[in-house]
Amino acid sequence: MVLPLIHPPKAARGDKVAVLSPSFAAPGFAPEVHEQAMRRLREVTGLEPVEYPTTRRLGADARDRAADLDAAFADPEIRAVLATIGGEDQITVIPYLDPDLVRADPKPFLGYSDNTNLLNWLWTNGVAGFYGGSTQVHLGPGPAVDDIHATALRAALLTGERVEITEPGVSEDIGKDWKDPAALTDFGDRTPTEPWTWAGARQSVTGPTWGGCLEVVQWFLTAGRFPADPAVLDGGVLLLESSEEIIPAREFGWIVRSLGERGILSAVDAVVVARPPTSTFELQPSAEERAAHRAAQRDTAIETVARYNPDAVVVVGVPFGHTRPQWILPYGGLLTVDGERQQVWADYR
Structure with a gap:
């Protein structure tokens, strides 16, 4: 239910x-x-x-x-x-x-x-x-x-x-250091974004969302703060994103795999994965290394979801979570993920 x-x-x-x-x-x-x-x-x-x-x-x-x-x-x-x-x-x-x-x-x-x-x-x-x-x-x-x-x-x-979730075309992982006066007037280093990647079923799904920052989801699942029956997510849309800790794609996949074993992936009808951050003030990879990290996480997400729910609609690269510009998305509200038209719509009621 x-x-x-x-x-x-x-x-x-x-x-x-x-x-x-x-x-x-x-x-x-x-x-x-x-x-x-x-x-x-x-x-x-x-x-x-x-x-x-x-x-x-x-x-x-x-x-x-x-x-x-x-x-x-x-x-x-x-x-x-x-x-x-x-x-x-x-x-x-x-x-x-x-x-x-x-x-x-x-x-x-x-x-x-x-x-x-x-x-x-x-x-x-x-x-x-x-x-x-x-x-x-x-x-x-x-x-x-x-x-x-x-x-x-x-x-x-x-x-x-109800608003269509669109791609702004640029993204930054971090802004200016907050102690720098330029933080009040300048954006961080923004780079062009890649197109979203669509996978799974070519159909339109509208359902209530759940999920969030994957590392934190892992924490509260461990703490037992989720209903015993994953059927509470039946027909829903799973939101997944990773934090500025920049976990390796392999670790990202391990956590998503655990969601599969928990029955969460098979319960939902769509999975929306955010564009992940790839740099911090301390870690500054090359453009090629950053692209490789995003691609590895994308491929891992798509492969892992397909293993547990090949009929789910999957889209990777949506600008929510740890990125800027950022879309705010409903949590428990309705999201439409249209694999045929390759569009995402949010209902902010």
Whole structure:
């Protein structure tokens, strides 16, 4: 049986939205980028950001971060919750959250990477969210907010429309160092993108999404935070992306294989794999090495999904997750993956 989900109502211009750091408190590390992000959030959406005690508190205890999340979900004036960034320890925050609060007054939550923990928790408690959005990464840095991100942000928070997910044609893995004044005015090094790769069935699938950052999915599956029966994903769309840790394609394949053994790959009807990051401030491969990494992950994903579900529609290279420009995608909401027309559409209701 597919998990029934509540789709929280949209905010209206002038409403208050919580801006929280459920993982790493990036605003405390780079406050200038954060302040620019808050100005742009107001400009792009007309919403009023509200910070909480741990939004800028570096090293905040998991209980304190959970308390801020609970406070935001409990406050009737707060109409959405946005994560400033991801991190690596949000799994320790989840046990302290109160599910009754999110069920009593469901609100859209936006985040990705380590926020896969929170999105999955909301999903298991019957509330849909949105995969993507980081005020510190996608609103604050650079000369402006990318067009596709602004479109998705407004759709997720305000309008609830159906939008085609398109390819912007360029991508960056990392921007400028946040401590560099140029981070406020310049994009990172952007390079042309490859066309998406389509595989599997040549049919159109529309279904609710689940998944997220693959490394984090592995963590909460290990922690037992997923329903016992993978049939809750029947007919759904699996979202898969990898983080800036840049795991080898072989390791990516091992985790996807585990999803196959768990019955998740055979349950879904489509799999959408993001364009992966291939460089960091410390690691700067050549263009050829970066292309090889993307190709190896692409081939591994397609081969592994085909082993467990040859009838699934598969598309690789979609710009969500750890990339910029970034599309925010529904989490528990509907995504259409059309293998015949080679199009992807998101329903932001």
